Amino acid sequence: xxxxxxxxxxxxxxxxxxxxxxxxxxxxxxxxxxxxxxxxxxxxxxxxxxxxxxxxxxxxxxxxxxxxxxxxxxxxxxxxxxxxxxxxxxxxxxxxxxxxxxxxxxxxxxxxxxxxxxxxxxxxxxxxxxxxxxxxxxxxxxxxxxxxxxxxxxxxxxxxxxxxxxxxxxxxxxxxxxxxxxxxxxxxxxxxxxxxxxxxxxxxxxxxxxxxxxxxxxxxxxxxxxxxxxxxxxxxxxxxxxxxxxxxxxxxxxxxxxxxxxxxxxxxxxxxxxxxxxxxxxxxxxxxxxxxxxxxxxxxxxxxxxxxxxxxxxxxxxxxxxxxxxxxxxxxxxxxxxxxxxxxxxxxxxxxxxxxxxxxxxxxxxxxxxxxxxxxxxxxxxxx
Amino acid sequence: xxxxxxxxxxxxxxxxxxxxxxxxxxxxxxxxxxxxxxxxxxxxxxxxxxxxxxxxxxxxxxxxxxxxxxxxxxxxxxxxxxxxxxxxxxxxxxxxxxxxxxxxxxxxxxxxxxxxxxxxxxxxxxxxxxxxxxx
Numbered sequence: 243x244x245x246x247x248x249x250x251x252x253x254x255x256x257x258x259x260x261x262x263x264x265x266x267x268x269x270x271x272x273x274x275x276x277x278x279x280x281x282x283x284x285x286x287x288x289x290x291x292x293x294x295x296x297x298x299x300x301x302x303x304x305x306x307x308x309x310x311x312x313x314x315x316x317x318x319x320x321x322x323x324x325x326x327x328x329x330x331x332x333x334x335x336x337x338x339x340x341x342x343x344x345x346x347x348x349x350x351x352x353x354x355x356x357x358x359x360x361x362x363x364x365x366x367x368x369x370x371x372x373x374x375x376x377x378x379x380x381x382x383x384x385x386x387x388x389x390x391x392x393x394x395x396x397x398x399x400x401x402x403x404x405x406x407x408x409x410x411x412x413x414x415x416x417x418x419x420x421x422x423x424x425x426x427x428x429x430x431x432x433x434x435x436x437x438x439x440x441x442x443x444x445x446x447x448x449x450x451x452x453x454x455x456x457x458x459x460x461x462x463x464x465x466x467x468x469x470x471x472x473x474x475x476x477x478x479x480x481x482x483x484x485x486x487x488x489x490x491x492x493x494x495x496x497x498x499x500x501x502x503x504x505x506x507x508x509x510x511x512x513x514x515x516x517x518x519x520x521x522x523x524x525x526x527x528x529x530x531x532x533x534x535x536x537x538x539x540x541x542x543x544x545x546x547x548x549x550x551x552x553x554x555x556x557x558x559x560x561x562x563x564x565x566x567x568x569x570x571x572x573x574x575x576x577x578x579x580x581x582x583x584x585x586x587x588x589x590x591x592x593x594x595x596x597x598x599x600x601x602x603x604x605x606x607x608x609x610x611x612x613x614x615x616x617x618x619x620x621x622x623x624x625x626x
Numbered sequence: 627x628x629x630x631x632x633x634x635x636x637x638x639x640x641x642x643x644x645x646x647x648x649x650x651x652x653x654x655x656x657x658x659x660x661x662x663x664x665x666x667x668x669x670x671x672x673x674x675x676x677x678x679x680x681x682x683x684x685x686x687x688x689x690x691x692x693x694x695x696x697x698x699x700x701x702x703x704x705x706x707x708x709x710x711x712x713x714x715x716x717x718x719x720x721x722x723x724x725x726x727x728x729x730x731x732x733x734x735x736x737x738x739x740x741x742x743x744x745x746x747x748x749x750x751x752x753x754x755x756x757x758x759x760x761x
Contacts, residue, residue: 365694374638375659380697381705388687441688489715
């Protein structure tokens with residue numbers, strides 16, 4: 243098995259980008275990543291996207307995007323796993339380079355949501371769950387998060403304020419990320435006074451509708467020096483699954499896929515949670531972010547909210563978390579999110595995170611999940 | 627949600643009208659929704675199993691914004707996790723009460739209701755919901 247490096251990264255701004263299509267976004271991010279690496283062509287393109295068959299009525303994305311890039315002697319594949327599509331596309335590319343099957347891989351995650359009405363997006367997002375038995379009830383993704391939030395607050399006797407602080411940190415970090423969608427600074431009172439979308443979950447605790455694309459270029463570590471001096475090594479990339487139905491899980495407040503993928507990743511990387519300098523977790527809601535911190539092993543079960551309220555996730559805290567805004571602040575372009583997380587950790591490790599730079603960051607972790615954790619991918623990166 | 631095809635609707639009708647899941651004939655584990663292989667013992671011998679019609683609310687939410695297509699006219703509506711007497715959990719709408727009247731631990735029972743209408747020409751879908759148990 244070979245060691246694998248990330249030699250180029252690039253992304254579009256996240257937001258409602260009216261003048262760019264799905265293809266435009268994917269091409270813009272890809273060209274930026276290829277230019278950052280200083281490479282013209284790759285052996286294979288891995289595309290992460292979830293909603294284009296529903297929102298654009300467009301299938302065959304592997305061909306659509308590689309054709310737009312004009313790679314006539316390469317090949318491509320689409321990886322779809324709800325909002326873990328980008329993370330799993332990255333994982334598949336990593337395995338192919340690691341095994342020696344290919345040398346140069348481009349991973350591009352892309353999503354275009356703003357062309358559709360909010361009810362169409364809500365329906366499309368419910369396709370992450372079983373259509374016949376979960377979407378059928380009329381519950382929304384926000385509603386599923388709300389069911390967890392209510393149980394969490396009740397079981398651990400946690401104040402809503404402490405959970406809401408996760409979104410405050412997200413917006414604060416997003417305010418200094420030029421690519422982020424939600425740059426407005428918010429206070430905890432703003433979160434708790436924002437409209438209820440699915441009781442007890444409030445508007446400012448939940449992700450919005452986002453367009454965006456993010457891309458990275460991978461190659462064997464021994465070839466990385468040809469391209470740049472400060473490249474990043476992928477120490478581990480691990481995946482796991484959990485029961486699809488929340489109602490079937492033994493502990494509804496544990497994302498088992500995250501827990502297992504994290505255990506595998508820490509073992510593979512030969513590091514522990516204490517060694518992680520920056521982390522990007524999948525905060526599709528405040529409560530999802532908090533449960534993720536727990537299941538990654540950064541704090542105990544039920545301790546996530548106090549971990550946040552003690553300031554440990556701040557940029558100058560013990561574990562700087564979602565340093566460029568996370569899903570809540572940067573935005574959550576579904577199939578692109580997992581690749582944005584990789585890029586943000588690469589910026590931190592290369593010392594290119596601007597006003598959000600964490601001094602001396604050497605090792606970073608990303609966690610990307612499908613829906614409420616039916617699949618998870620955990621990646622650990624280190625600067626070389 | 628696009629138009630539901632009649633076969634897709636009818637093949638789930640029995641299970642969704644009467645709350646029928648699966649029971650493993652080898653180890654006895656009960657599942658909802660129905661499945662072909664037992665998670666516990668990997669047995670493929672499963673039978674239809676009519677679930678208990680009574681349970682309690684374990685968690686609930688009120689959908690107030692951006693409902694999926696077909697549910698716009700229901701807003702605000704309550705969706706909860708109901709734990710049935712036989713130990714199985716289901717996600718379901720909770721009806722015949724206002725959101726403020728729902729509480730964790732509230733006893734509820736099965737009721738057969740209209741779920742959504744698919745425009746003027748589509749199928750009118752029916753299925754399970756839960757309502758407060760009269761004590």
